[in-house]
Amino acid sequence: MAKRDTGVLPAGGQRPACRLPQNATAVLSGTSPGESAERLGPALVSGGASQTPVAVLNVAQLPSLAQDSVSWLRQLGRPSWIDIPGIDSSRRRVLTTLLHGNEPSGVLAIHRWLQGLDTPAVNISLLIASVTTALQEPVFSRRMAAGQRDLNRCFKAPFNDQQGHLAQQIMERIISLQPECVIDIHNTSGSGPSFAVATADGFAQRNLAGFFCRRLIVTDLRLGSLMEIDAGCPAVTIECGGARDEESQATALAGIENITTADVLFPAAPRHELEVLHHPVRVILKPAVTVTYSASPSEDSDVTLWPDIERCNYGITPVDRCLGWVGPGGLRQLAAPDTAGIDRVSHLLREDNGWLYPARNLRLFMATTNAKIARDDCLFYAVAAT
Ligand SMILES: [Zn+2]
Numbered sequence: 421m422a423k424r425d426t427g428v429l430p431a432g433g434q435r436p437a438c439r440l441p442q443n444a445t446a447v448l449s450g451t452s453p454g455e456s457a458e459r460l461g462p463a464l465v466s467g468g469a470s471q472t473p474v475a476v477l478n479v480a481q482l483p484s485l486a487q488d489s490v491s492w493l494r495q496l497g498r499p500s501w502i503d504i505p506g507i508d509s510s511r512r513r514v515l516t517t518l519l520h521g522n523e524p525s526g527v528l529a530i531h532r533w534l535q536g537l538d539t540p541a542v543n544i545s546l547l548i549a550s551v552t553t554a555l556q557e558p559v560f561s562r563r564m565a566a567g568q569r570d571l572n573r574c575f576k577a578p579f580n581d582q583q584g585h586l587a588q589q590i591m592e593r594i595i596s597l598q599p600e601c602v603i604d605i606h607n608t609s610g611s612g613p614s615f616a617v618a619t620a621d622g623f624a625q626r627n628l629a630g631f632f633c634r635r636l637i638v639t640d641l642r643l644g645s646l647m648e649i650d651a652g653c654p655a656v657t658i659e660c661g662g663a664r665d666e667e668s669q670a671t672a673l674a675g676i677e678n679i680t681t682a683d684v685l686f687p688a689a690p691r692h693e694l695e696v697l698h699h700p701v702r703v704i705l706k707p708a709v710t711v712t713y714s715a716s717p718s719e720d721s722d723v724t725l726w727p728d729i730e731r732c733n734y735g736i737t738p739v740d741r742c743l744g745w746v747g748p749g750g751l752r753q754l755a756a757p758d759t760a761g762i763d764r765v766s767h768l769l770r771e772d773n774g775w776l777y778p779a780r781n782l783r784l785f786m787a788t789t790n791a792k793i794a795r796d797d798c799l800f801y802a803v804a805a806t
Pocket residue numbers: 519520523572606607
């Protein structure tokens with residue numbers, strides 16, 4: 421199912437040459453129309469010794485797009501905003517991506533989209549965040565740099581480390597831009613279908629999700645992710661499928677084209693029917709518990725999950741589908757805290773002579789076979805299937 425993505429687009433491709441908006445050269449100062457440097461603060465463009473400076477570029481300032489996407493990223497060299505004037509310059513939409521360095525579909529799609537750029541319906545501000553992390557060899561292999569926090573968990577205080585400063589700069593600029601919406605594009609850790617995530621289930625969130633996919637997950641978990649910031653507009657995360665899934669980049673590109681060409685963001689009637697799922701719970705390992713992915717129980721780890729666990733990201737996972745082996749430690753090694761801090765693991769999972777099963781039919785998301793991500797983030801998200 422999953423196929424290896426080369427991670428590099430052919431230069432130029434079949435798309436037409438970049439057609440810059442008429443007023444593209446009008447805003448080369450490092451800020452956007454209606455946005456003063458004073459408002460942004462000097463740290464945004466220059467950065468202090470302990471901060472990661474964020475470039476603010478107009479589209480006319482970009483490194484040559486007629487090169488492969490990794491070379492282009494190398495020329496960007498650091499977290500970068502790209503501002504693109506639109507037909508209606510009184511409105512703006514914000515699209516962000518590469519908060520996680522191992523999730524390339526959003527930035528690959530942006531590079532491709534910029535190659536054939538037509539003037540968007542409204543001003544667009546793109547953020548490409550973890551450029552240096554993504555470029556560490558092998559490229560697109562690290563979620564975050566060694567010793568640093570997960571950037572998409574840093575959009576809440578305290579902001580007193582490098583990633584916190586970066587998140588704060590990003591957040592302040594988004595707020596200052598007063599956008600109509602914020603779209604944050606990611607890949608799932610493992611192979612899986614595309615879906616949107618929002619902190620509220622409203623007309624606006626459903627419309628935004630519909631530009632990219634046909635499924636919306638509404639969560640009451642608050643992790644410090646970018647979509648949680650209060651920018652005065654609706655925000656959604658788009659998980660456009662697995663980083664190595666061939667179709668993920670096409671999903672991201674189609675969504676970007678849809679949302680940048682639409683004049684009306686929130687039409688009276690929804691664009692599409694969406695499947696909406698509420699309040700999945702993260703299933704995590706308790707401290708010091710180890711996990712491995714193997715076709716048989718491992719003696720070297722406390723928990724073994726089967727290597728085909730990513731298949732559970734598709735459809736319903738029934739109660740008789742064995743997920744792995746928890747051995748004598750049982751379910752006590754796992755936790756699934758809800759927003760009230762109540763552990764729901766026995767509501768979601770059961771153990772039978774050491775084997776791990778769903779306790780009820782489940783929908784799983786973000787199941788991965790990357791033990792480090794499973795350890796640092798979660799094994800998967802789960803919600804009871806209806
Ligand atoms: Zn991500």
